[in-house]
Every structure is written in structure tokens, then in C-alpha cells.
Amino acid sequence: MDRSVEGNDAGLALMAEGEDLSSCSARNDDDGLGLVKEEGVAGVVDEAFDEALLAALKQDLMKAVDVRATNLLRQPPSSSSFLEGIDEVDNSDSVLLTPPPKDKLGTAMFDDLMTDPTVFPLESPNSVLSARSTFQQPFPLPRSTSVTTKLCASTPTVMHETATAWPPPYCPEPSVFLVPQSTRSYAQGSVGDVMMTRLFCPMAQQHQYQSPEDEYLSQQAQVALSAAAAQGFPEPFFEAAEASCREDFPEHQCSVPHVKGRKPTRRRSSKTASSSSATTEKKNVKRKAQLPKKEQKPRTSKYRGVSRHRLTKRWEASCWVHKKQLYLGGFDDEERAARAYDVVALVCKGFSAEINFELEDYLTHIQILRHCTQEEVVAHIRRQSSAFARGRSRYRGVSGTEGRWEARIGKYDGKKNATFGFFETEEDAARQYDRALLIQKGRSAKTNFNVFFYQTEMMEYEKMISGLDPEQQDRARLTTTLPLDAVPPCQRKFTLLYAEHLKRALEFGQ
DNA sequence: GTCCTATGTTCAGAAATATG
């Protein structure tokens, strides 16, 4: 049975209804890109793996909603429930904050926002996704750019609504909004998507489509272009954006496949390798025949991007992007490693990438993942690898026993085995480990949970303290630990993580 | 809190393979 969800919010609508996206397929129609749920259609071979991956991907969808939340943040402080319960500054060096009720934390808060059309009426989350999905990752623009400034300056009226929140209060680098490669903000979204759409759709259209996959890309480009037009940005905005972008980055390449370097060639997956062209096969046979016998070493894996580590005996997946090797993790199962490679290859190299399984297996993944940075995609994959956590806990950085889980990092701020507290649940400990790791390593931290969880947390925290005067806010950030209900400030037994540290890590981390 | 060990991660470079 076919179950379509109308409009551009299809994916989120299905999510909201608790539907399993793994059995959805992508669909293009006049309204934009949607999802079609077909019961009884098994879209994937390794269901367990995909289930885990999709669970992580669903969290990523929340990213789209972050735009709305940012909007909410800039609304004047009110006597909302978040502000209630904030105690005034006490006489010690701490600002005591009462956390918002549990049911208002994290995604629950965003669920509310999602159903509120007044919060962010300009665009639907899925139109953002559609726009993002037009571009192949990685997008090779450097991080620092003055484009945003120019954009805002050139379009005072149209940008007015957004410009007041641009950048949001705790994101000091305006440029990040424009560069999908460095989508490191809460509010990256509409402007960046629109501009990128504008810049690269024409290039995509110039590309000579040669296959169904390319045709699909072409359709997506059209859809995204419509979405961009629907945003209502005027021509001068685009012209200024494009001109300044090209001026700043004359060397940048369109990441639509095959614009640079070799001409497009359709490679075959290993599944269909047997049907590759007779000429190529002949050549290969000839070449192999020319090699001395001892050099004809069999590959350790029949899958692309997968090799068996000689010492660890694990299947390792790695993908080369822009001459840089991306380590995707070690896997006990060869096929899982192959699928990990496939997902990353498709996201980072586009539909022209040679993969191990059918492209159709990954359409849902790709639709969701293509708006993520390369780093984020790799992080997703790495979380699924068998070797991610290796101890008693299924989470990294967590050890202990039932009811008393410790969050610990071997080396932190010059200390050995810094402890960040004991927690009742593994999840709480894992999150605390994540926070510490984010502070230590910034965005490159290999966290247990998606980094957007912590961004959400920071946003909630900022929202909470927004009613205090600036001085008190600064003090709150410097003296209050996160999570708000985990480590009482008086109990300085553990290494403390201050809100300010996490905030800075999320903003500046690499 | 310290120590130790196993193993995960990263990287560089050689070898193999693919492509124009």
C-alpha cells in the first residue's frame, strides 16, 4: 500500500507520526521532494544496520528545525516557563538555575515548535532539505568569507526579517551560514541554501546528464531552484551573492560530478561488475596476465572501500575524498563496512560514486545526510562501527556498572583520567562524556550522540538565562555546569564542565 | 587516583589498479 504525505514536510510529518523512514522512498513532485512510504517494500538489505543509521539520521532532521528555534531565541524574553524557576544570583560564585522540566528538554521542545506555524513561517523544513540536497558534498569553499556581510548589506529590506537574527546571539562568525561545508551554526539554513541553490543549479543544469541517477540529480536541482525562488529573494540579492562569492573564491569548483578532472564515466558496483564492458574486461585480463604471478594478490575484501586489517582482523572502511583518506571505522561485518563506505561515498562524491550495493538502498539516507558536513557524515558512520565503544558500556567513554556509570576521559586539560561524574544511566554518562569531549576537541569530537543535541541544550540554556542582566548571564555561563541537573556546583569532586566552555566549543571547535 | 594494557586512530607510503 502506498502512503504519500502531501507537501514538503513529508519526511517530518512521517517522523512526527512515529513512522519508520527506512521503508520510505524519495519522490519528486511539483511540491518538492517528498517521501513515499510503501509497506512491504524492503529498501535495505541489512535492516539492523540501517535502523541504527536511520535513528541517527532522524536526529539530523531536527537540524532543520533549529532554524525555527533560533527565531524563537531572538524573541524578547518573556515570562515563559523557561524563565520561571530561575533563582537570583546567590552569594557564592555560582548562579543557581533550576532546569526546565524534563518534558521541555531536547526534542520535546522542538516538537512543539514544529507544530507551531507562527514560529518560522517562511519555509518548511523539507524545503531546506530539498535545497541542501541539491549539492554534492563536500563543498570546497573555505570557512572564512565576507560573503554574508556583503549579502546582508546588499539586501536590507528583504533580509530584514532574518538579518535581525543574523548571526544569532552566540554565533560570532556570520560566514558559516553560507557554507554547507561548515554548517556549524544553529541557524544555517535559508540564506545559505538559497544562495547555494542559485550558484550551483545552473552548473548542474549545464551538466550533461547521462544516467537515471544524474537525471534524479537534475530533477532535484530544479526542485531546489523552485524552492529558492519561493523564498522571495530578489534578483539583486542573487547577483550580489554570486558576484561576491566568485570574487572571493575564483578557484572553487562546482561539486556536481565531473566538472573537474576526468570525464564522467559510469562505474559499476561490484554487484554488477560482471556485466562491465567487454573491452574493459579484456584490457584488465590482459593487464593481469602481464603481471608476474606473485603480484596477483587477491583483495582482502570483495567490496570497494573495504579492507581487512591484517593485525586487528577487522573490516575497515575508508573513503578517499579530495585526496584525503576518511577513516570510517572498523566493522566486524564486511557488508556493514561496505555499506558504510557506500553512504559516505554517495554523500561526499555524489551519485556518480561507485558503490557496492544498489543506489536505491540509500536514497532515504542520502536525502537526509546530504545537508550534513563531511565531518558529520563520517561521525554518523563511525558511531555505527563495531569498534566505537569497546567496553562494558555500549557508549564510548563510559565505564562502570548498572546504576553507577562513570564518564571519563583519559587525558583532559592536563589531567589523567579526568572523571566527569557518576550517573544512573549509561546514556547520561555518555552525554557527559560527549560534552567533555566537545570542549576538548570541538566539532571534530567523536561523540556518542549527535552534536545537535548539545546545541539544543545550549540553546535551552541560553533561553533560560536570557531573563538575567548581561553581567549575570556571563556569570551564569562561567559558573554553571552542564547538564544543569547533573553536578551540583557545591560538589566539586569531579571535573566540572561549564556552560561557557561548551558554548565556545560548539562555536569555534574544529 | 594511578598504572597498565589492549586496541583504536591516524598517517604515510608502497603497491595495485583504473583511466585517458
Added chain:
DNA sequence: CATATTTCTGAACATAGGAC
């Protein structure tokens, strides 16, 4: 055949996790 890309390997380093 030249060049680009991918695969494989091993070493060095980092660190998670357990034991005490």
C-alpha cells in the same frame, strides 16, 4: 604510457577501560 585513484600495510601514537 602517464597519471590518477584506490587499496593495503605497518608504525607511531592516543586513549579507553579495567585493575588495584
